[in-house]
Amino acid sequence: MPSGWTRITPLGGLGEVGKNMTIVESEQGLVIIDAGLSFPRDEHLGVDLVLPDFGPLRERRGDVRAVILTHGHEDHVGALPYFLREIGAPEVWATRLTLGLIQSKLGEHGLLRSAELREAEPEQGPVEIGPFRAQFVRMAHSIPDAVAVVLDTPGGRIVHTGDYKIDHTPVDGFRTDVGRLAELGNEGVDLLLGDSTNAERPGVTESERTVGEAFRHIIPPLRGRVLVASFASNLHRVQQAIDVALETNRKVALVGRSLRKNVNIAKSLGYIDVPEDLLIKPERLGELPPEETMIVCTGSQGEPMSALTRIAYNDHKHITIEKGDTVIISAKPVPGNELRVHDSINRLTKAGAQVLHQEIAPVHASGHGNAEELRTILALLRPKNVMPVHGEFRMLYAHGRLATDAGVPEDRVILAENGSVVELADGRARIVDQIDVGSTFVDGLGVGDVRDVALRDRRHLSEDGVLIVVVTIGGENGRRAAAPELVARGFAEPGPLFDEARDEVARTVAQCLDGGVAELKLLQEHIHDALGQLVYERTGRRPMILPVVVEV
């Protein structure tokens, strides 16, 4: 039994879906597994991206030995440029495709030389990464070249699954390596950090191949144009669409910047097979009859500026939907995107397209294993301790139940949160500390300067707008020198209420000054309260009220 300790601290991905990032440390230093971002929720008004809080690492830059990436999805690699810029790491380890994808990303951020990129090779023996001995195991997922990470550490052996499903018939032939997992299980696993996304769902996830089968069923009889929308990173999906295009003599236009970029990288690395003369430029689509074209595009989530959304709103330079076209939305809306996706479906239907989506046709398969797959992994690895990762609390909890069902004692199932410090020592994992970790918001060019107070203000502004009142005081007698000015936005049209409001403010100011209240802050407070009350009484609304007192 190992005699040291190892501490695992998730900075993101627990109690949420997204921004996966975990610190694994021993006395000799630390490595980071994944550096993902998440997309803003409704309450993150105006925020562009959400990053993990790197705070706990800010004073420990020297201890960071490497970042290890399990696969190339944004929620696992999207924060890497920000991490390298703010904290830094001498090495970044990932499989070949993942390296290709992040190379392009780091290039865009001007960070190509910021770390040594090292290839993780699942078929090779162990490598030294920082203070740990590491191995990689192939896992099937909705992007090629995903791996689990095995770390032999002073506290024991840790297996981090990354995202996975157990697909026995994956499109690229790279199965989840159950044989290797079984070996690891026989050798002994002290702690499993396992993907929990679909832990609540019974049974198994369909193979990615079933989507190709659906394409083969749907597409051949069609006489109009076919559009297939999916995630830009789902290269298996793109491959399957392209295969059917080839079989049905359709040329393919790739539409969407991220899709074209990913396909180019995957093609040059040999992860996707696209005959060169199959592709045509979107602007040349019009030269071919509809039944000889297929469009593979981004926008399956109804994202505002994406290809499919532009097409749906008849706002795309080269593509207009016509009666007889078929749109296949080959993805499931991420929770929160449902309405936008529905809007797209409605627009496309109205424009004359038949729209097939996952609610009514088998055109999507999840990249995450369901409960029975998680049970299989638990059975193969027989871990002594289980720490569910990647998921909202209900998913972590469901994964925890699967672990206890599999025979893991209840006190060795660690339901941790972001910031929990889990110590593995003497064959046991337990939470030994809880550190404060939040989120870092990217808004425009700013990283971290928009905080909760700004979001609270944006929320307030979004609800009832803003009322600004400018009062000028001064002159020989210290009395106001101009009538109060009222500016409203997002509130209502100026009307009789505005006259009343100006009178109320003037009266309040006069009373204050008569009563000797001349201190600016105090005066503003009186104006704020008087105006707020009047407006609420008259309208039932609470706009943000901003009094500005100018002394001349």
Added chain:
Amino acid sequence: MPSGWTRITPLGGLGEVGKNMTIVESEQGLVIIDAGLSFPRDEHLGVDLVLPDFGPLRERRGDVRAVILTHGHEDHVGALPYFLREIGAPEVWATRLTLGLIQSKLGEHGLLRSAELREAEPEQGPVEIGPFRAQFVRMAHSIPDAVAVVLDTPGGRIVHTGDYKIDHTPVDGFRTDVGRLAELGNEGVDLLLGDSTNAERPGVTESERTVGEAFRHIIPPLRGRVLVASFASNLHRVQQAIDVALETNRKVALVGRSLRKNVNIAKSLGYIDVPEDLLIKPERLGELPPEETMIVCTGSQGEPMSALTRIAYNDHKHITIEKGDTVIISAKPVPGNELRVHDSINRLTKAGAQVLHQEIAPVHASGHGNAEELRTILALLRPKNVMPVHGEFRMLYAHGRLATDAGVPEDRVILAENGSVVELADGRARIVDQIDVGSTFVDGLGVGDVRDVALRDRRHLSEDGVLIVVVTIGGENGRRAAAPELVARGFAEPGPLFDEARDEVARTVAQCLDGGVAELKLLQEHIHDALGQLVYERTGRRPMILPVVVEV
């Protein structure tokens, strides 16, 4: 064959889910079928309720003979008080329970005497409503006492289904009256206005009774407290929960104002069967052991101030979740509410409850018929023309396809929009006009005073906040009399950028005044542009910029 014409104009409910309202008119006057509201979408920032636009009726108050309500859901009756206040109608027709529910609603609005409430009796013969002969047919739905409306009009016979499913084993025994529908079909139906909500879904919807069966399967073995959350209007659901409580010797606390109100009305009218000594007050729950209590509550949609949300956030006066409790969320999230519902599930799970919801247990059944039920209605009624209503465009379109499958000629399937004027004459329906209809927003006490421009401003404010700059000019030389004041909200903390911004504004003002630009509007525009550009260059953000120039 009828020799006159009838025009049908939907004011809401087409191309959307919600605010159902349809005008049916002939030369002799008009009636309104349903007067529903909808709940604001994300883009309706700060709006409380959305009403149909009554504009087309504003100049025609005298023509309105009656409002006919198909059932008591908010999306069919919620706009009635606003309609009666703004337009008015001499009569309101509805079944007994629906009348009970709207009576209470009109009472709250002080509108009890604003119209004569008349009972629609499905078991009775035809009645005269305005210029039409009307009959009512029982339809099963997720609220008791729902009906279809049959109108014999100069243009022909119109059947409006209201919302329905074909439930052959409804909880209250009131089946969709397929026998009566078949008779109507044999007599001849010229135009069907049919509910399209689930037209895309294959097969049939489960009977409401299956939910009771799930309750009977889930609840008896439980030893902790049971919470059942559902829509306050789903009295069948409440009845089934109460039945199981009775069988398992649990006392029931009803939590949520709207639920208590609806149960009281339904009880007093005999629509729900609740033994008096079964109910206990929420504050007395603590006096009983957990296995002897059940809580039936509102909040199945994660609504912020609702009972279940308060309970989930440990913010309820009388109810705290404990380990061993079971929460059954007996509803499906309305699109757009998914994240809020997930938040509740996570909180409840974290507090120790087992949470069963429709994704993982059969604890919900839709109130709307699926495709095969719509086909059955089409087969029973054999309408000459079909106008799908109630649903987003994709649903209307799917319903239209079901109609053509059933043999209705394609040119007699009317895919209309809100504001389409559909004329039924000589056995044919066609769109003859399109009038402008929008939505009316209720925000606080205001009805209709918040318009699109205010919403656009709220959207802008919500994204990057607001920057207000106050410049004072004047004095003997007409130059500025005080340094520019900068106020920011929802933007970022004041910092070096703010100093730079003040300098930029001062420079701009000086340049303008030097150049003879002293007109206030023009000056503001220059300040706006200069400050906006600086801020965008430095931050990549576009806050709303509001320059105020005060002349003293």
